[in-house]
Amino acid sequence: MKRPNSLSAFLVFHLLIIFLFHSSVANADALQEACKSAASSGTEVTYEFCLQFLGENPQGQSASLENLFTFSLDQLASNATNIVNSVIPKLLSNETLRSAQKCLETTCSDVFKGVPSDLAGARRYFKEKDYRNAIPYVSAITTDSDTCEDCFRDDLKRESPLAREDDIFHKMASISLATVTSLL
Numbered sequence: 793m794k795r796p797n798s799l800s801a802f803l804v805f806h807l808l809i810i811f812l813f814h815s816s817v818a819n820a821d822a823l824q825e826a827c828k829s830a831a832s833s834g835t836e837v838t839y840e841f842c843l844q845f846l847g848e849n850p851q852g853q854s855a856s857l858e859n860l861f862t863f864s865l866d867q868l869a870s871n872a873t874n875i876v877n878s879v880i881p882k883l884l885s886n887e888t889l890r891s892a893q894k895c896l897e898t899t900c901s902d903v904f905k906g907v908p909s910d911l912a913g914a915r916r917y918f919k920e921k922d923y924r925n926a927i928p929y930v931s932a933i934t935t936d937s938d939t940c941e942d943c944f945r946d947d948l949k950r951e952s953p954l955a956r957e958d959d960i961f962h963k964m965a966s967i968s969l970a971t972v973t974s975l976l
């Protein structure tokens with residue numbers, strides 16, 4: 793009687809190992825799939841930047857594409873909040889950046905304040921697994937940092953004091969877009 797039991801326990805154990813191995817391989821693939829797609833999306837996002845960004849998700853290597861997408865949305869939300877609540881006010885208090893004030897106060901503040909509403913749209917469709925309709929919301933977010941940069945370049949004809957933040961934000965949004973596109 794003992795033997796068949798331990799044999800089946802042995803089998804179950806092995807099947808479990810095989811299952812866990814396969815699911816972790818499948819999920820490490822999610823990170824690679826999202827980043828390959830991001831790196832070939834025609835933006836400046838490199839595969840390494842993407843791996844570094846999405847690799848910081850709380851599930852790590854076992855994250856699914858869905859996990860990676862929600863992580864990217866969370867990061868975009870906190871980035872936009874930081875830019876509005878801390879980065880822009882700090883730049884506005886800097887006397888030497890007087891000539892940048894107009895874009896900081898209007899265009900850039902406005903676009904980043906609008907991010908939560910686009911994120912809400914993306915989350916709503918994502919929750920319904922309607923990835924196709926989530927895409928336009930994420931796509932709109934990718935243009936926000938461009939609108940801010942264009943203000944400095946075209947209207948004020950000066951260097952952007954938000955160049956670094958806008959660049960990172962744009963890359964993060966492009967990765968988010970590539971990730972939701974991979975879910976289709």
Ligand SMILES: *[C@@H]1O[C@H](CO)[C@@H](O)[C@H](O)[C@H]1NC(C)=O
Pocket residue numbers: 845867870871872874875879957960
């Ligand atoms: C935006 O997020 C990126 C990645 O997490 C981080 O490196 C960067 O400092 C953040 N920027 C702001 C303004 O929060």
Ligand SMILES: *[C@@H]1O[C@H](CO)[C@@H](O)[C@H](O)[C@H]1NC(C)=O
Pocket residue numbers: 886887888889953
């Ligand atoms: C003000 O802006 C200038 C130009 O970008 C920069 O060099 C300087 O460090 C800033 N000062 C403060 C207090 O942040």
